[in-house]
Amino acid sequence: MKEFVVYTAMRVVLFVASFGVVVGVMALVFDGRYNxxxxxxxxxxxxxxxxxxxxxxxxxxxxxxxxxxASRASAAFEERKAREDQD
Incomplete structure (x- = not known):
């Protein structure tokens, strides 16, 4: 779960930084106005x-x-399936 949070947080930070740069460049090019x-x-x-x-x-x-x-879940499923077949 930690990897998901780190990756997502870094994506958000990257978007916010990109947005700031884009707005800044647009404001410079279009005399303070941006869409x-x-x-x-x-x-x-x-x-x-x-x-x-x-x-x-x-x-x-x-x-x-x-x-x-996913591999652990698959292995656990196969183990339960094998135990069920034995019964």
Missing amino acids: LFWAVILAFLISGIASYFILNRQREAFAQRVESR
């Missing part, structure tokens, strides 16, 4: 692409954790 809709869309795109490269280690740790939990 909130396009700022959010651009921030989502930038943070999504950046997270693919920047958060690779956290994403791998999260995926490894999910994989290990």
